[in-house]
Amino acid sequence: MNIIKGIREMQSCSEAVRNNGLKIGFVPTMGALHVGHLELIKHAKSVSGYTVASIFVNPKQFGPSEDFDNYPRQFENDADMLAKEGIDILFAPEPNEMYGDGYQTFVEVRNIQKHLCGQFRPGHFEGVATVVLKLLNIVKPHYAIFGEKDYQQLRLITKMVEDLNLDVKIQGYPIVREHDGLALSSRNRYLNSESRQKALSISEALFQIKQEFDSGTSDADTLCDMAREILGESSVDDIDYISIIDDKIIEPKKIASSGDRVAIAVRVGGARLIDNIKL
Ligand code: AMP
Numbered sequence: 001m002n003i004i005k006g007i008r009e010m011q012s013c014s015e016a017v018r019n020n021g022l023k024i025g026f027v028p029t030m031g032a033l034h035v036g037h038l039e040l041i042k043h044a045k046s047v048s049g050y051t052v053a054s055i056f057v058n059p060k061q062f063g064p065s066e067d068f069d070n071y072p073r074q075f076e077n078d079a080d081m082l083a084k085e086g087i088d089i090l091f092a093p094e095p096n097e098m099y100g101d102g103y104q105t106f107v108e109v110r111n112i113q114k115h116l117c118g119q120f121r122p123g124h125f126e127g128v129a130t131v132v133l134k135l136l137n138i139v140k141p142h143y144a145i146f147g148e149k150d151y152q153q154l155r156l157i158t159k160m161v162e163d164l165n166l167d168v169k170i171q172g173y174p175i176v177r178e179h180d181g182l183a184l185s186s187r188n189r190y191l192n193s194e195s196r197q198k199a200l201s202i203s204e205a206l207f208q209i210k211q212e213f214d215s216g217t218s219d220a221d222t223l224c225d226m227a228r229e230i231l232g233e234s235s236v237d238d239i240d241y242i243s244i245i246d247d248k249i250i251e252p253k254k255i256a257s258s259g260d261r262v263a264i265a266v267r268v269g270g271a272r273l274i275d276n277i278k279l
Helices: 007-019 035-047 075-085 124-139 148-163 186-190 193-214 220-233
Strands: 002-004 024-029 050-055 089-091 143-147 169-173 238-245 261-268 271-278
Touching: 002 007, 007 024, 007 089, 007 124, 024 035, 024 124, 035 050, 035 075, 035 143, 035 169, 050 075, 050 124, 089 124, 124 148, 143 148, 148 169, 148 261, 148 271, 186 193, 186 271, 193 220, 193 261, 193 271, 220 238, 220 261
Parallel strands: 002 089, 024 050, 024 143, 050 089, 143 169
Antiparallel strands: 238 261, 261 271
């Protein structure tokens, strides 16, 4: 595995790979890798002949009071994990390589960013769309893999690629969970055992909503109230949202139907955790 830190070097490497007729699969990450990330990597390897992962903690997608400074960084460990997976390139630029002096261009995907995390993290999705567009222009992949764990992000990027006619296929990958249901996340490192126990109520609430929906309840308020109760009982610190949304346009629904997503964001033990499930 080669580690590339420069944009030009990455672009010429990708150009050469493409000229050799290989398909490039790409998995962008912010590092602090876990088994969920590795599943995305394995999937990328299965659909392409050349695999690139990136590690970049993107300052533009964090708000001023968010966890950019504290975000877990463990580059050596991550690089070892990626090398063991047998990827070809780890692209790991420094912030000043990605955003030079006077940087001023941002991508806005207007509607998909309106609800859910968009309401609680102003500017977050412009930061995400912008960095992903830049990464796609740098890595030039044929396939880019994103987790359904960040479902709104997956839909936002899919829309950006469609609207801007980018020549890349975006693939979603199902949420990878711990044995007890907790969705894997780099931010789970913030949890001690007590707050991890509370965080378990997120997936419990989602599974419960799905069960209730499957047995005939479709009123969104009723379903969300049920989840609110489960989260309340486990005394998470705060609930940002519990919402049932259309899976493509990411707009809240009053009556849930099959294929919709239930999305939850809560604050627990100093972490902001998100999770979702398909109905
Ligand atoms: P991050 O490093 O958190 O930005 O995540 C990088 C990629 O991994 C994103 O596409 C995430 O959606 C995906 N990802 C993170 N956690 C999981 C998980 N538990 N299951 C599936 N994909 C995940």
